[in-house]
Amino acid sequence: MSKTTLYRYFDKESQLLYVGITGSLSSRQSQHLKKSVWFYLVATASYEHYELRADALRAESQAIKTENPIHNIALNNRGPEHSSHFKDFQLKMHFYQMFQENDLNGKYFKFDDAHIDLSIELKSWVRMPVQEDNNLSLDQTVVKKLDELANTHNLGETRFRCITQCPYCVGLRNTEWFQATLDSVMAVEHDSVLS
Numbered sequence: 001m002s003k004t005t006l007y008r009y010f011d012k013e014s015q016l017l018y019v020g021i022t023g024s025l026s027s028r029q030s031q032h033l034k035k036s037v038w039f040y041l042v043a044t045a046s047y048e049h050y051e052l053r054a055d056a057l058r059a060e061s062q063a064i065k066t067e068n069p070i071h072n073i074a075l076n077n078r079g080p081e082h083s084s085h086f087k088d089f090q091l092k093m094h095f096y097q098m099f100q101e102n103d104l105n106g107k108y109f110k111f112d113d114a115h116i117d118l119s120i121e122l123k124s125w126v127r128m129p130v131q132e133d134n135n136l137s138l139d140q141t142v143v144k145k146l147d148e149l150a151n152t153h154n155l156g157e158t159r160f161r162c163i164t165q166c167p168y169c170v171g172l173r174n175t176e177w178f179q180a181t182l183d184s185v186m187a188v189e190h191d192s193v194l195s
Contacts, residue, residue: 003049004056012043016069021056038071094168098122118160135188143181
């Protein structure tokens with residue numbers, strides 16, 4: 001008899017994204033990769049193994065009800081929109097979606113005019129990191145450049161209308177994730193100047 005695994009997926013800020021059980025972890029991860037829009041935000045995971053599937057089901061149900069993972073709908077007492085992290089997550093999803101070529105069904109994303117230029121710009125940052133930012137992680141580089149674009153836009157000098165017109169793009173810069181990443185950029189740059 002094979003064991004059943006209870007797994008928890010967390011993002012970089014240690015927010016619990018999802019709790020599930022499976023008899024085949026590799027197959028379940030492949031399913032999430034293909035069908036779960038949040039899966040590429042997974043940074044860490046934890047695993048518990050159970051001899052009996054019934055025990056794993058009870059543990060899963062209890063974890064979902066008490067830990068409120070953002071993306072468990074079926075057993076979650078409140079639903080993801082009531083998670084304290086859900087709004088930040090929605091904003092991050094809006095942002096990360098601009099890096100994708102295809103949606104979950106394999107169809108090409110059709111961005112509105114306000115987001116097309118920004119999507120192209122973001123993808124270029126991923127392909128060719130700027131040399132002067134070689135001490136920064138990819139997230140730090142992108143957040144720094146977005147902040148620079150937002151400040152430039154306020155001066156009326158950029159083509160990226162969505163930065164000030166789209167409520168998701170505007171809201172992204174107010175998330176804890178964006179602010180913490182921007183703070184870490186300043187710390188890296190400060191340390192670079194001192195060394």
